Amino acid sequence: MLTVDSFPATRIPEAAEALRPQIKAFLADRLAGMPASRRARTWSGFDADFSRALAERGWVGLTMPKHYGGAGLDAFARFVLVEELLAAGAPIAAHWIGDRQSAPLLLHYGTEAQRQAFLPRICRAEIFFCIGMSEPNAGSDLASVRTRAVREADGWRLNGQKIWTTYAHKSHYMIGLVRTSGTPEDRQKGLSQFLIDLSLPGVTVRPIRLGTGDTDFNEVFFDNVLLPDDALVGQEGNGWAQVNAELAFERSGPERIYSSLVLLDLWAATLRASPSRADEERLGKLLARLAPLRAMSVSMTGLLAQGQSPLTEAALFKDMGTELEQAIPGEIADAVATRLDTACDPELMRTLAYLMQLNHVFSLRGGTREILRGMIARGLGLR
Amino acid sequence: MNDDNSVLTDSFRRLVADIATPERTRTFEAAPALEPVWSALAASGFLDALVPEDCGGAGLSLASVFPLVMILGEHAVSVPYAETMVARALLAANGQQAPDDAAIILAPPSPILPNGAAATHALVNDGERIALVRLVGVGEDPFRAGGATGIQIGDRLCDLPADGFDLGLAAAGLAAAQMAGAMSRLLSMSLRYANERQQFGRPLGKFQAIQQQLSVMAEQVISVQVAARTAMSGHGFNVAGVAAAKARANEATHLVNGIAHAVHGAIGATEEFDLQLYSRRLKQWQLAFGSESFWAGQLGRLRILAGSATSADFIRDHLCDGAA
Numbered sequence A: 001m002l003t004v005d006s007f008p009a010t011r012i013p014e015a016a017e018a019l020r021p022q023i024k025a026f027l028a029d030r031l032a033g034m035p036a037s038r039r040a041r042t043w044s045g046f047d048a049d050f051s052r053a054l055a056e057r058g059w060v061g062l063t064m065p066k067h068y069g070g071a072g073l074d075a076f077a078r079f080v081l082v083e084e085l086l087a088a089g090a091p092i093a094a095h096w097i098g099d100r101q102s103a104p105l106l107l108h109y110g111t112e113a114q115r116q117a118f119l120p121r122i123c124r125a126e127i128f129f130c131i132g133m134s135e136p137n138a139g140s141d142l143a144s145v146r147t148r149a150v151r152e153a154d155g156w157r158l159n160g161q162k163i164w165t166t167y168a169h170k171s172h173y174m175i176g177l178v179r180t181s182g183t184p185e186d187r188q189k190g191l192s193q194f195l196i197d198l199s200l201p202g203v204t205v206r207p208i209r210l211g212t213g214d215t216d217f218n219e220v221f222f223d224n225v226l227l228p229d230d231a232l233v234g235q236e237g238n239g240w241a242q243v244n245a246e247l248a249f250e251r252s253g254p255e256r257i258y259s260s261l262v263l264l265d266l267w268a269a270t271l272r273a274s275p276s277r278a279d280e281e282r283l284g285k286l287l288a289r290l291a292p293l294r295a296m297s298v299s300m301t302g303l304l305a306q307g308q309s310p311l312t313e314a315a316l317f318k319d320m321g322t323e324l325e326q327a328i329p330g331e332i333a334d335a336v337a338t339r340l341d342t343a344c345d346p347e348l349m350r351t352l353a354y355l356m357q358l359n360h361v362f363s364l365r366g367g368t369r370e371i372l373r374g375m376i377a378r379g380l381g382l383r
Numbered sequence B: 001m002n003d004d005n006s007v008l009t010d011s012f013r014r015l016v017a018d019i020a021t022p023e024r025t026r027t028f029e030a031a032p033a034l035e036p037v038w039s040a041l042a043a044s045g046f047l048d049a050l051v052p053e054d055c056g057g058a059g060l061s062l063a064s065v066f067p068l069v070m071i072l073g074e075h076a077v078s079v080p081y082a083e084t085m086v087a088r089a090l091l092a093a094n095g096q097q098a099p100d101d102a103a104i105i106l107a108p109p110s111p112i113l114p115n116g117a118a119a120t121h122a123l124v125n126d127g128e129r130i131a132l133v134r135l136v137g138v139g140e141d142p143f144r145a146g147g148a149t150g151i152q153i154g155d156r157l158c159d160l161p162a163d164g165f166d167l168g169l170a171a172a173g174l175a176a177a178q179m180a181g182a183m184s185r186l187l188s189m190s191l192r193y194a195n196e197r198q199q200f201g202r203p204l205g206k207f208q209a210i211q212q213q214l215s216v217m218a219e220q221v222i223s224v225q226v227a228a229r230t231a232m233s234g235h236g237f238n239v240a241g242v243a244a245a246k247a248r249a250n251e252a253t254h255l256v257n258g259i260a261h262a263v264h265g266a267i268g269a270t271e272e273f274d275l276q277l278y279s280r281r282l283k284q285w286q287l288a289f290g291s292e293s294f295w296a297g298q299l300g301r302l303r304i305l306a307g308s309a310t311s312a313d314f315i316r317d318h319l320c321d322g323a324a
Ligand SMILES: Cc1cc2nc3c(=O)[nH]c(=O)nc-3n(C[C@H](O)[C@H](O)[C@H](O)COP(=O)(O)OP(=O)(O)OC[C@H]3O[C@@H](n4cnc5c(N)ncnc54)[C@H](O)[C@@H]3O)c2cc1C
Pocket: A130, A131, A132, A133, A134, A135, A138, A139, A140, A141, A163, A164, A165, A166, A167, A216, A217, A361, A364, A365, A366, A367, A368, A369, A370, A371
């Protein structure tokens, strides 16, 4: 059953911590002058040059083995790296998906040829990935995907549509979950994952604008796209299990608690001049929620490093973490608008306005609150 | 936790379950008295768990006794066992010894002192020093849970310098750990009840609304447990760790108690049913040694004064396992 022992007390090893000063120094230099309202985009901020600069230092694909172009470091080293990138508000969206889940997926389930073809390029930040899970009629009910790949003499014929695909319009490849046998009624059975080259004929990517005015995600259409034989990732029919392995990576990291951190710290800095008791309490309550969540993320990093797949733990962590990330802009709005006679710092206002308009997506992307709570309930023996 | 530790924890859990039965808790509530629970617990030998080995104790770390303190909360133990463990270690480290049969509470200023009703001794602040005093009387027990609204102090047995030891911090840290234990008991009772109780022809736990509530409860409980564990992961109790743990425990109590009682319906409120033994104690703990606003204020101030560049830095320096 899910208990505190599901999250063993875990410390980040010294070797991983040793990376931190170099990363801080790099970020201090590279992000100097970048306004907080842009830094607040963190893992939604796309900057291919920034990703390549990280890659030059070996900081993309950190956990990939050296012979595939990675740094051969462990999951803790990646935690340290990612924590620093997020806390500083570095624009890491370009390489984010490939680094977090596509590369580990290919390392684990890919063929040797796929690993050699893709991992070094991911590590050099030459190719970027997106996640093709959701469809117009398959959101929470992911197992009902309808996009279908049919085997042909020279490969697979792909038809269907994905939606909400983050940065598909700037990515080179999608890892798509599609049906290869049976019907949507067969649910988890008959699903497979494919490496889809988005430049192939028949692929159309149509950007969707968010209410914030940003264009982060897309519709992706597949019209008789011919995928080569070796586009299949892992075993045919094993897609559901593979997707779940990915989701443990997708839901356990510090990005599920730090999406509003730049704002929190910008606000905290303004308090130094004239803290009120109410502000101190507000800040303290948020930190008291944040600290155990960070400990849980470190703990799951240890579990992932041991080869475990803490999927239910990650659901619990992500649900709580995104609730906190969502609460932060509202709390700060409450604080700022309590001081009616003090002008709000313009950059604080821009950052606050950005996150107040975006925070409702934090609990949607990566699986919704209700779905995660259903997984937790199962972990508690209730279903 | 390593294997030695989990063996220790399991045997302590069995021991406490045998000694501090719900029946005994009810008898205790009617007329708080140390016995028979105290002698049985004392005989286990854990009272000197934190006393350094060269002073004849087991020399365990706070981190190793954290699960034991949680277990006390899990079983609504209402005698000051955890508090006496910490007091004995502090006294021993200062070359002093507590009387063998002393049941010692930590008594910093607080509107209520849980586990105080049957205590025989207390550690109190006395200017720059901490004094061990005999108790000649205690205040009221408004929760009927073995607490005391105050103490009457008799002889002063000894004193020691307060440097490096803050009674208020230690008391709040131990409170958070016992609260974490009481909450995990509420959770396990609620899960069991949801699987057993049937309405509309199926167990409550099959209804999505109930599942979602219990998931939230589990989240809250685990978050408190992790925060309390961090507060007890260093050499001593530090402000940030304790502040986060007690603020979190107090805040979570609202939801955790609320959901536990909601899921149980009317039966949960009855004297006959065990649930209230734990939920009433949680409410009592909320009033003890600093509220969520009190500790959150301390934590926020610390963050502002520390001047850390980011909150991630602050947490790493002050609020993660072993930071102290
Ligand atoms: C910013 C952002 C980025 C995203 N990026 C990607 C991406 O890159 N790739 C990708 O594949 N997807 C992506 N998504 C899609 C995301 O995974 C889905 O939005 C999510 O899984 C929910 O699906 P839906 O939007 O269709 O909502 P629905 O599934 O229609 O859900 C609507 C509401 O109903 C609730 N609900 C649904 N089923 C149940 C049930 N059984 N019981 C109780 N309540 C239920 C949900 O919890 C939710 O509250 C992204 C989404 C966002 C917001």
